[in-house]
Amino acid sequence: MSHSIYSGPVFEMARQQFKTVADHLDIPELDRDRLLYPKRAIAVSCPIHRDDGRTEVFQGYRVQHHLTLGPTKGGTRFAPSVDVGEVAALAVWMSWKCALAGLPYGGAKGGITVDPYTLSPRELEALSRRYMQEMIPFVGPHTDVMAPDMGTNEQVMAWFMDTYSMYQGQTINEIVTGKPVSAGGTLGRREATGRGVAYLVGRALDHLGIEAGCATAIVQGFGNVGLVAALALTERGVKILGVSDHTAAYYDPAGLNVAELQRYAARRGHLAGFSTQGLIDAADLLVQRCDILVPAAIEQVITGDNASKLKCRILAEGANGPTTPEADLILQQRAAEIFVLPDILCNAGGVIVSYFEWVQDLQRLFWEEAEVFDRLYRILERSFQQVIARAKRDRISHRMAAMAIGVNVVQSAKQTRGLFP
Ligand SMILES: NC(=O)C1=CN([C@@H]2O[C@H](COP(=O)(O)OP(=O)(O)OC[C@H]3O[C@@H](n4cnc5c(N)ncnc54)[C@H](O)[C@@H]3O)[C@@H](O)[C@H]2O)C=CC1
Numbered sequence: 468m469s470h471s472i473y474s475g476p477v478f479e480m481a482r483q484q485f486k487t488v489a490d491h492l493d494i495p496e497l498d499r500d501r502l503l504y505p506k507r508a509i510a511v512s513c514p515i516h517r518d519d520g521r522t523e524v525f526q527g528y529r530v531q532h533h534l535t536l537g538p539t540k541g542g543t544r545f546a547p548s549v550d551v552g553e554v555a556a557l558a559v560w561m562s563w564k565c566a567l568a569g570l571p572y573g574g575a576k577g578g579i580t581v582d583p584y585t586l587s588p589r590e591l592e593a594l595s596r597r598y599m600q601e602m603i604p605f606v607g608p609h610t611d612v613m614a615p616d617m618g619t620n621e622q623v624m625a626w627f628m629d630t631y632s633m634y635q636g637q638t639i640n641e642i643v644t645g646k647p648v649s650a651g652g653t654l655g656r657r658e659a660t661g662r663g664v665a666y667l668v669g670r671a672l673d674h675l676g677i678e679a680g681c682a683t684a685i686v687q688g689f690g691n692v693g694l695v696a697a698l699a700l701t702e703r704g705v706k707i708l709g710v711s712d713h714t715a716a717y718y719d720p721a722g723l724n725v726a727e728l729q730r731y732a733a734r735r736g737h738l739a740g741f742s743t744q745g746l747i748d749a750a751d752l753l754v755q756r757c758d759i760l761v762p763a764a765i766e767q768v769i770t771g772d773n774a775s776k777l778k779c780r781i782l783a784e785g786a787n788g789p790t791t792p793e794a795d796l797i798l799q800q801r802a803a804e805i806f807v808l809p810d811i812l813c814n815a816g817g818v819i820v821s822y823f824e825w826v827q828d829l830q831r832l833f834w835e836e837a838e839v840f841d842r843l844y845r846i847l848e849r850s851f852q853q854v855i856a857r858a859k860r861d862r863i864s865h866r867m868a869a870m871a872i873g874v875n876v877v878q879s880a881k882q883t884r885g886l887f888p
């Protein structure tokens with residue numbers, strides 16, 4: 468495409484990754500734009516009254532990558548970094564992720580350019596409701612189904628669902644996933660991404676012959692994904708040496724008490740001030756020795772600068788896009804030392820259980836928690852086996868293998884339907 472609205476470092480990263488995989492798969496040049504560029508992008512202005520009486524307008528986006536396999540699916544991010552390029556990259560990654568997991572979805576992502584930590588609860592509700600109100604013409608249970616991502620949570624999903632439902636004159640639970648169970652959500656969605664990360668880390672440990680009870684981990688990000696992953700790893704016997712959020716990073720070679728940190732963060736809303744001991748520079752935390760490193764916050768934290776300094780055995784990508792293509796080249800050279808669980812495999816637990824939530828909402832038939840996790844782990848196990856086998860067969864990295872499987876699924880669906888140029 469000679470000109471597009473999608474730009475910026477994160478979209479550039481998604482584009483470069485796609486080019487590498489398209490070269491590997493020998494996808495003809497003429498077919499590539501059709502696969503990479505999103506079908507639709509929506510930009511909306513969301514005015515709200517601030518608590519001090521001012522009116523402020525926030526910019527919101529939703530990008531729907533492709534509708535070839537079913538509705539689009541993906542989270543909604545409230546963060547200062549949000550722009551159309553970032554959201555588009557995240558939508559593209561959602562497509563490969565859903566395809567790898569065998570879900571009947573294309574990818575989408577949305578967001579608002581706002582620091583949610585600066586909003587009062589009333590302002591957050593007003594902004595969430597206004598965003599969904601603006602999106603009503605463009606989303607639907609069979610068109611595009613939203614979910615949580617960074618800076619949003621179950622409460623925001625409940626407001627989205629309520630706003631959409633009020634406009635339709637009836638309750639439509641299946642319009643978003645990641646809702647509270649009391650508002651039509653599924654058991655297990657809150658923990659799904661983090662527990663999925665821990666399950667796959669367990670499989671990687673098996674692969675490397677490391678006992679979970681002897682393993683150590685460092686987790687960046689202490690939100691839905693990072694905190695739950697840290698707790699689930701602790702349950703498996705892994706010692707957590709380091710954690711961080713946007714306000715502080717802590718490291719203790721003897722191990723941190725994750726439950727205590729969780730209680731503190733629940734009270735204060737952040738980690739800063741937890742202790743004067745164990746404070747470490749956030750960037751240094753990532754290069755401390757550990758068996759498992761879990762980036763579970765923002766994009767592009769494993770870079771050409773620090774990839775050669777990592778001292779972990781497993782890089783478990785809880786976040787979307789934490790590793791730049793420059794870092795990937797270094798990690799490929801270090802493949803015998805570092806086992807990479809690429810994002811579209813590692814953090815797929817969230818969207819898989821979102822799929823279960825959507826299915827349950829459509830059927831009005833709800834499952835026990837054990838059934839949710841049993842089905843989740845079966846899908847993750849299948850994807851894990853597929854990625855390992857494909858990487859071995861084609862002598863490629865785990866990321867390339869995961870992406871190749873996902874891109875193949877979307878490409879062949881487009882070809883079969885006859886929509887391919
Ligand atoms: N929530 C979900 O189900 C899924 C989330 N993800 C990805 O996981 C990542 C985290 O998302 P959530 O946990 O849902 O978000 P969240 O909003 O619940 O938590 C984000 C955490 O990251 C921390 N953080 C932000 N900037 C940071 C920085 N520069 N350094 C260290 N920590 C920082 C925040 O303080 C917070 O603890 C994102 O990349 C998201 O796209 C991926 C799949 C599903």
Ligand SMILES: O=C(O)CCC(=O)C(=O)O
Nearest residue numbers: 541542614616817818821
């Ligand atoms: O649960 C979902 O639908 C999407 C979760 C998400 O945004 C992601 O996997 O990055």
